[in-house]
Amino acid sequence: MRPRKKTFFSIAFARNLTVSSRQNSKSNPKFPSSSPTPSPPGLNHLKRDHAKLLRSGEILDTIAAGKLISDIAFSGAANLGYARSLFAWIQSPLNTFMWNSLIRGYAHGDDPREAISLYRQMLANGYLPNNYTFPFILKACTRINDPRVGLGVHGTLIRHGFEDFDPFIQTSLVNFYASCGSIEVAQKLFDRSPQRDVTSWNALIKAYIGCCRFSDAIRVFRLMQDRSNARADEITMLGVVSACAHLGALDMGKWVHAYVDRSRMRLTRNLGTALINMYARCGEIESASFLFREMKDKDIRTWSVMIGGFALNGLANEALDLFSEMQSAGVKPDSVTLTGVLSACSHAGLVQEGMKLFDEMRDLFLVEPTIEHYGCVVDLLGRAGELEEALALIKRMSLKPDVMLWGALLVACRVHKNVEIGEMVAKEMLVLDSQNAGAHVFLSNVYAATGKWDLVEQVRSLMKEQKIRKPPGSSSIELDGVVHEFLSGDTSHPQSDQIYRMLNEIRRRAGLIGHRPATGGVPFDIDEEDKEVCITQHSEKLALAFGLLNTEEGTVIRIVKNLRICEDCHSVMQLVSEVFDRIVVVRDRNRFHHFKNGSCSCRNYW
DNA sequence: ATAGGGTTAG
Structure with missing residues (x-):
């Protein structure tokens, strides 16, 4: 703002601003508007509006003043102090709209607790909350780490008769309960919601993802397809694709990709990035890479996901090359990118490269470790x-x-x-x-x-x-779009007898070519898993046997395990890839193992 | 005059 254009009121108000705003409290207290720190975006425009209302006297009009407070409060967290001092200055009666505007601003800002304190002041001063108040305040409640406040708000909104009829409030409640881990309550509130549109469904899908119930997230998506008129949108797909990525459910992931194409949904940058991540986390690194090359506009996440994908699949050189390419393209690596590159080095044993990168992080990439x-x-x-x-x-x-x-x-x-x-x-x-x-x-x-x-x-x-x-070892394998999960020593599967017979068969054929279990007689045995379950019943072996039983010859067997693969399972997988002539792909807690012709992509370094 | 859902990580 050029000094000549300043009006009396904007200067007066700018002074006021220094009193209440933390941001400006360190700058020159007399002339904050001429301080070298730039104004937050849009502030000059808002000050002009403010000045105009003061000149014309319209500031005394409740609606005009309310609109201004609302505009300022939502123009960025840095302007909240400004909005608040205007609010405090208002002579004409305050109204719920003004309170809502401030609460909304704080609920989305850096200090959501302040939204709660305003809400309490609002009630204490006798103002009635309305249907708009609750989504804002519940937003604040999901962002602080204290469920008690949200529970109290839920009580208040029931007392005011707002439960079970407003879809916005209902969705806000779903989010709140999901944020404090009460997925069952979230589901019940969703069920009681009067109208379920795409946003309600998206909230529920996100709720299941938030508590790592990825299969349930996909189940909700299917229900949405079958039992509602709500049409899935980009945000729905982001959730579903993420769930597939976590599960390593490639078939489902591919189906979702096809669905995106079929429904002529635009393959946006975000969705493209999510799909690249999905393919990489399902071990289909070629598909990930292909999609990456197809995508025209990439952002830092797209690059990071691809680099992390190479890392996860043990392709350190590809990760490092892409890291250079990214820098040549003028994209600055961030903290996540560097995590990906470092983990690529770690998976491949590139100690010197990794240490060099780590030492350079701060100075060269300006990323604090x-x-x-x-x-x-x-x-x-x-x-x-x-x-x-x-x-x-x-x-x-x-x-x-x-x-x-x-x-x-x-x-x-x-x-x-x-x-x-x-x-x-x-x-x-x-x-x-x-x-x-x-x-x-x-x-x-x-x-x-x-x-x-x-x-x-x-x-x-x-x-x-x-x-x-x-937590017990658990492995999952997808068959015809259904994810089957096995725990260590599991006998609950309907095909359990056949699975254990197949395990004996694997052991017999492995024994024929000289394999001995890597434990029992081994003097030093400190695996990740408990010794309560015999290693011959490890979950990944059960999943492997199940896969061999239920898939055609030549089909790739894909297994996802929640812990790191143990040494014996690793060597059994190698043997099976040779003896049964199958490609076996295992994603463990840490990385991928691609078994083929008796050897593993990790070169036994993991 | 105002509202609810967003992808990456050891």
Whole structure:
């Protein structure tokens, strides 16, 4: 704003602004509008409107003043202080619309708690909330980490008679309950919603994704197709594609891709990116790459997803090449991109490249290393056997190590069978999280492997006492669009007898060419999974047998596992790929293993 | 005069 154009009122108000706005409180208190920091976008225009209303006297008109407050409050979080001081200045009676406008602004801003405090003031001052108030305030409630406030708001809206008739409020409630983990309540409220349009369905799909119930998210999508007139839109598809990606459900994912084409939905940048991610997370890296090349406008996410996809599939060189290409294209890598590149290095054992990137992050890419980046590097060093170096890195970093970071080192200690560091790391983890199942299982396995049976008993009884259970190994495999899930030692599947017969057959044929199980007699055995279930019944083996039983010869068998694949399963998969002449693709917690002709794409480095 | 749903990560 040029100084000459300033009106008396805008200057007067700009002063007022410095009192209430945190942003400007550090700049020159006398002439904030001439301070070198640029005004938030649109502020000058709003100040002009404000000045005009003051000159004409229209500021006394409730509707005009309300509109101005609303415009300012929603013009960006930085202007909220301005809106609030105008609100405080208003002489004419306030109204619900003005309160709503401010609450909306704060609900979407940096400090949603302030929306709640305004809402309370509103009620305390005798203003009645209306149907618009509740979506705003519930938005704020989903963003703070305290369900009690939202529960209270729900109570208030019931008292005011707003429950079960307004679809906007109903959807806001679905989001709120989903945000605090009450998916059942969210589902019930959805069921009671009077009209379910595409937004209501999208909210429910997102609710299931939020609690990792991906199959249910897809089930909801199917219900939406079959039982409602709501037409899926781009946001629906983003959710469904994401669910397929998490599940590794390739057939479903392909179907969704075809659906997008068939319904002539535009393949937007977001949807394209989501589909690339889906293909990459289903192990179809060629399809991912093809789609990536097809896409005209890519953003940082598109690049990051593709780089991360190569990393996940163990294609480190492709990831690094694409990283260079991205920079040549003038796209600045962000924190997520670097996570992808570092994990590519870690999966391929490219220690020097990875360390170089890590050292350059701050200065060259202007990305401050986060605990996630440290996680990649600990993984990189640890997997390469440089456990001391990884430990030293954790010790000298300025961030406080979390359980995940120690966990990365623990995994490396297990792989390299390092008891000393491993024991120390497990104990560090238990300090941060005394209930951590992984650390307990590690210790118990270490003590068992080294014959310290009294200590084994101690850990075991402690776990039993505190009801600490490691999540069981689980593998899923998709057949004709249905995802079948197997737990370790599972006998609940209708085909269970056949599956176990097939497992015997696999063992017999593997034995013929010299395979011996990688445990029992092995002196040092500290796998990720509990020893309660025999490794011959690991979930990925059950899924493999199920796949062999139910698919034609030559069909690729795709398995997704929730934990890391164990050594014995890995070698069985290799053997099956040779003996049964099948391509087997396993996505474990960490990465892909593509088995073909008796060997694995990870080259036994994982 | 105002409302609800958004893809990436160890």
